[in-house]
Amino acid sequence: YKVDDAEVSKRGILEVDECGLVTAFVEKPSPSETTSRKACPAFYTFQNSTLPQIGHFLAQKDAESAGRNAVDAPGLLVRWIVEK
Numbered sequence: 001y002k003v004d005d006a007e008v009s010k011r012g013i014l015e016v017d018e019c020g021l022v023t024a025f026v027e028k029p030s031p032s033e034t035t036s037r038k039a040c041p042a043f044y045t046f047q048n049s050t051l052p053q054i055g056h057f058l059a060q061k062d063a064e065s066a067g068r069n070a071v072d073a074p075g076l077l078v079r080w081i082v083e084k
Contacts, residue, residue, distance in 0.1 A: 003039045005031040011039040027075060044074055053081055 003011055008031045015024040015036045026034050057080050 001039050002037050004037065007039065008034070008037065012042055014038040014040045042074060044078065050081060053084070057081070 003013075009028050011028065013026045013029055013034055013036050014022050015026065015034055016038065017023050025040065026036075054077065057077050060080075
């Protein structure tokens with residue numbers, strides 16, 4: 001779906017070629033980092049054994065006083081789980 005400049009930095013943005021094929025995915029870029037305005041929702045599936053890690057992730061980020069931006073992108077959670 002298309003977004004305006006004000007929404008680009010709040011969304012994952014798809015960059016596409018002239019045929020409409022995806023060439024890149026940019027996570028919450030500034031409007032000057034990409035000319036694309038095509039947002040892409042992300043969907044994640046986790047094994048049940050992974051779900052308790054979400055609470056640990058949020059608690060750690062809260063303890064670090066990292067704020068909402070540190071936990072807003074689910075990709076950060078995925079990277080954190082993989083690094084564990």
